[in-house]
Amino acid sequence: MRNFEVAFIFNDIANMLEIKGENFFKIRAYRKAAYTIENLPLEIEDLAKQSQLQEIEGIGKALSEKIYEIIDTGTCRYYEELKKNFPPGLVEMLKIPGMGAKKIKLVYDSLGISSIEELEEAARRHKLRTLPGIGVKTEQAILKGIQTLKNNSDKILLATALPIAERISSILSGMTEVTNVEISGSLRRKKEMVKDIDIVIATESPEAILKDFLRLPYIAEVLDQDLNKVSVMLNMGIKLDLSAVKTKAFCAALQCFTGSKEHNTKLQNIATNMGYELNEHGILKKENKKVFYPKSEKEVYEKLGMPYIIPELREGRGEIEAAMKGCLPEMIKQEDIRGDLHVHSNFSDGVSSMESIAKRAKALGYEYIAITDHSKSLRIAGGLNESRLKEQIDIIRDMNNKLEGIRILAGAEVDILTDGTLDFADDILKELDIVIASIHSGFRQDRKTLTKRIVNACHNPYVNIIAHPTGRILGRRAPYDIDMDLVFEAAATTGTVLEINASPDRLDLNDVMAKRAKEMGIKIAINTDAHDKETLTDMKYGLWVARRGWLEPENVINTFSIEKLLDFLKVMQ
DNA sequence: GCCGTTTTCGGCCCGACTGTTTTCAGTCG
Numbered sequence: 001m002r003n004f005e006v007a008f009i010f011n012d013i014a015n016m017l018e019i020k021g022e023n024f025f026k027i028r029a030y031r032k033a034a035y036t037i038e039n040l041p042l043e044i045e046d047l048a049k050q051s052q053l054q055e056i057e058g059i060g061k062a063l064s065e066k067i068y069e070i071i072d073t074g075t076c077r078y079y080e081e082l083k084k085n086f087p088p089g090l091v092e093m094l095k096i097p098g099m100g101a102k103k104i105k106l107v108y109d110s111l112g113i114s115s116i117e118e119l120e121e122a123a124r125r126h127k128l129r130t131l132p133g134i135g136v137k138t139e140q141a142i143l144k145g146i147q148t149l150k151n152n153s154d155k156i157l158l159a160t161a162l163p164i165a166e167r168i169s170s171i172l173s174g175m176t177e178v179t180n181v182e183i184s185g186s187l188r189r190k191k192e193m194v195k196d197i198d199i200v201i202a203t204e205s206p207e208a209i210l211k212d213f214l215r216l217p218y219i220a221e222v223l224d225q226d227l228n229k230v231s232v233m234l235n236m237g238i239k240l241d242l243s244a245v246k247t248k249a250f251c252a253a254l255q256c257f258t259g260s261k262e263h264n265t266k267l268q269n270i271a272t273n274m275g276y277e278l279n280e281h282g283i284l285k286k287e288n289k290k291v292f293y294p295k296s297e298k299e300v301y302e303k304l305g306m307p308y309i310i311p312e313l314r315e316g317r318g319e320i321e322a323a324m325k326g327c328l329p330e331m332i333k334q335e336d337i338r339g340d341l342h343v344h345s346n347f348s349d350g351v352s353s354m355e356s357i358a359k360r361a362k363a364l365g366y367e368y369i370a371i372t373d374h375s376k377s378l379r380i381a382g383g384l385n386e387s388r389l390k391e392q393i394d395i396i397r398d399m400n401n402k403l404e405g406i407r408i409l410a411g412a413e414v415d416i417l418t419d420g421t422l423d424f425a426d427d428i429l430k431e432l433d434i435v436i437a438s439i440h441s442g443f444r445q446d447r448k449t450l451t452k453r454i455v456n457a458c459h460n461p462y463v464n465i466i467a468h469p470t471g472r473i474l475g476r477r478a479p480y481d482i483d484m485d486l487v488f489e490a491a492a493t494t495g496t497v498l499e500i501n502a503s504p505d506r507l508d509l510n511d512v513m514a515k516r517a518k519e520m521g522i523k524i525a526i527n528t529d530a531h532d533k534e535t536l537t538d539m540k541y542g543l544w545v546a547r548r549g550w551l552e553p554e555n556v557i558n559t560f561s562i563e564k565l566l567d568f569l570k571v572m573q
Numbered sequence: 574g575c576c577g578t579t580t581t582c583g584g585c586c587c588g589a590c591t592g593t594t595t596t597c598a599g600t601c602g
Binding site: 017023024025026027028029030032033057058060061062097098100101132137141378380382440442444477 | 576
């Protein structure tokens with residue numbers, strides 16, 4: 001939890017410094033530190049106790065002192081000073097696509113605009129276009145950006161909410177008189193974005209426990225409160241609902257509070273037809289008013305004549321019908337994953353060496369790992385030219401002779417250029433074990449052009465996988481304007497694999513599209529797109545998408561053994 | 574801000590695209 005607090009504060013500092021127009025590298029230092037700490041596999045508090053903070057890459061004297069201060073006091077003076085002179089709405093404005101630090105400073109300095117609402121109002125009244133550097137189009141783009149933001153503003157990433165929910169759950173489960181704790185709601189169903197955190201606890205003394213809970217340091221504001229439930233705003237700006245139920249009703253309540261609404265409505269209809277009433281207190285037999293208290297969620301489903309349905313499937317998309325017929329999918333699990341096929345090393349914009357990535361992959365129990373650095377046109381990412389790629393291939397071949405227990409596949413993430421051609425010629429691609437193709441430029445081309453680019457890539461005999469096929473960034477960027485029908489069709493005809501990119505802000509393909517791909521017989525690869533060996537563990541986010549998309553191990557190529565995978569990749573060519 | 578070192582201070586990330594200009598600034602990946 002402390003890691004998130006520190007990361008949150010450093011990010012907030014970075015945002016304010018950016019708007020102030022501070023030194024770019026200083027800002028980057030804060031952001032980099034925030035990122036590192038958030039993804040640290042260790043508790044920052046433990047490192048602080050052992051005086052090891054400065055051993056973390058990117059943490060020096062100044063930042064480590066601030067970390068000590070945050071651990072001790074929950075904040076630091078520098079941060080508080082900054083905030084004092086800074087309307088909070090300014091940082092919020094950074095979230096608007098098209099609004100950067102400079103424009104925010106401009107509208108604040110010249111028009112005194114310090115919130116998104118004021119900005120919207122000024123844009124509507126055509127006041128922004130009077131400012132230097134802002135014309136009609138920019139004004140309209142800002143309005144559009146505000147709309148985009150509004151559509152997502154009440155949602156946060158699964159990856160942001162989950163660790164916080166887990167931390168609070170673990171604190172709750174440490175309280176005496178709490179007999180059970182579970183995360184519920186959409187977070188338990190592992191939706192890509194959630195509105196809030198829902199937690200349900202079992203206790204015989206709800207009032208006392210809720211009172212204790214409200215004393216936790218993470219709570220900024222109590223929004224609502226009654227005997228069995230509190231609703232609070234956490235100091236990271238995330239809403240949390242905590243429900244307390246009696247121990248005997250816990251499993252019924254957990255099922256009920258996990259939802260989804262669509263799923264539960266269907267279940268309740270089935271219960272009604274069987275003469276039961278299903279709610280958070282238990283299962284009531286209407287005939288004799290006898291209440292059945294399920295001892296597990298499994299018992300809830302069994303009572304209604306069907307096998308257990310995992311939370312990820314509970315979206316009312318046919319899972320109940322499938323369960324009744326006994327044909328629920330054999331869901332893919334973490335243990336099925338034998339490798340990661342999209343990883344960046346420090347040859348391009350990754351931070352880890354190939355060797356350290358391989359070691360980490362081995363430690364995760366993988367059989368193989370593909371190194372797929374960017375191609376030459378993606379300059380900002382340090383894309384590899386042909387000779388550098390060949391050099392990398394040679395090193396990988398050499399490493400494979402020495403390494404034991406893990407196989408490195410030589411690959412590349414090749415840019416699909418704006419004219420539809422690939423960034424490497426076929427005679428280079430054929431040297432690789434695996435080729436990923438993806439779009440990183442020309443996002444605003446028209447639908448036909450963009451679609452054709454991806455379809456063309458599918459038809460290249462050396463392209464194995466299309467990475468992040470729709471290009472969306474959750475909460476920030478809509479998918480490219482592409483005709484996914486044609487993309488699916490091309491993937492199905494050519495046998496091209498589509499990716500579920502497990503990076504928490506992409507999750508692309510999404511669950512619905514993954515299900516459709518499966519139904520069309522298209523193979524999927526679940527890849528992390530890691531730029532740091534530590535984020536190889538993002539695989540779990542991709543797996544949840546896959547599970548929500550009804551995928552089974554056989555649908556996913558990185559469940560294959562190395563022999564089967566290599567055969568599969570070869571046959572594609 | 575950090576880092577590496579020449580232990581005191583310079584280097585750290587570049588180019589396309591867009592909209593606004595009329596030569597360039599801001600944003601984004």
